Amino acid sequence: MNSTIDTILAHRSIRQFTNQPIDAEALDFILRSGLAASSSSLLQVVSVVRVTEQDKRDELAKMAGNQAHVSNAAEFLVFCIDYQRHKTINPKVQSDFAELALIGAIDAGIMAQNCFLAAESLGLGGVYIGGLRNNAKQVDELLGLPAHCAVLFGLCLGHPDQNPEVKPRLPIDVVVHQNQYQPLDLDKIAQYDQVMQEYYASRSSNQKQSAWSTEVTTKLAGESRPHILGYLHDKGLLKR
Template sequence: MNSVIDTILSHRSIRSFTEQAISKEQLDTIIRAGLAASSSSMLQVVSVIRVTEPSMRAQLAQFAGQQQYVESAAEFLVFCIDYQRHATINPDIQAGFTELTLIGAVDAGIMAQNCLLAAESMGLGGVYIGGLRNQASEADKLLELPPYTAVLFGMCLGHPNQDPELKPRLPVDVVVHENTYQGVDLARIAQYEQHMLDYYSHRASNQKQATWSQQTSSKLAGESRPHMLPYLNSKGLATK
């Protein structure tokens, strides 16, 4: 084990922050760590918007489902797919292919994880805000995004004001398959369910009695932001 692995395995989502600011040097390092991430074909199709205006923070918190920590975090970053740079250089690019939208989403996830790990290595904490996609068009308008550029998710960063327990993940042997896809081992899932129940019943806040299967079944039973495809299409993305 080393300090990098320790940081990765110690990850918890932090939603409560002190009033202490993140220094310019820390933020610069976090962003540089993000820029060092892998990029498909070196296309570099991600832009990050640092939101510092309090009124904009308040609106974004509302768009994200009244997530107050969007306002209270020391820093709030919005990660966007960005092919506008490329279209400015060459108006003939074909940004509408779904593969290019996937590349943008993958690259943004890789870049953001680099940023978060860098922040955590400094003793900072953060949480991803996928809820921005609840009202993606409204967030897009507020951030004045041009064509071929779209909101993906936000990230709160700051000095932690909480110390939550580690949330159990699925066992390695359930997630990792060798050579071909292996069927689901329901016995292993049942063991994990009990682990999650124990975690939820003993954690310091937001205790609940719900299995992982119950929560995921509920999440996947209905529509999941059906407005996202029209939104992406309106930005010239995922049109073909």
């Protein structure tokens, strides 16, 4: 392996941070790493809002489900799908196709992960905040997002003040299919459930007794932010 792969495989979500700020040069490297990410057809349809005002941070923490690390992290970045600048350049731009919404979400994820990996390579840590979509319209208004620009997720970054264990992932042969899609081997899921139960029981914090398959299928059996489609429609996105 090399240092890049070591960094990737050592990924953990960090939710407790020291008071130490991220210096300007490091933040510049992180953001430049994001800008260097792949972009479909070089459309570059992502904008990032760096939130530095504490009152806004506190409001965003509440909107995201009372996640204190949104307030406390050294940096908080909000990633947005953004066709507003393209509409400004040429009003004939049609941003409401479903394909363009997919491109925006995909590019934002790629860009954010570049930022995250750059931060981790510098000894920093962080966690994604999808909870912003709990109150997408209110977050949108707080950040002053224009039409054709919509909030997707946030990213906390800072100096770690905890050292959580690496969370086990599904086996490669469950996720990676060769040449065609393969039927799910439920025995392998049962084995992974056992691995996760042992992980949850032995980790240093937030111990619990739970099977991965039960948790995720229960979550997916209920509503998942049903207001999001209307929000995106109001922003001029994902209409057709």
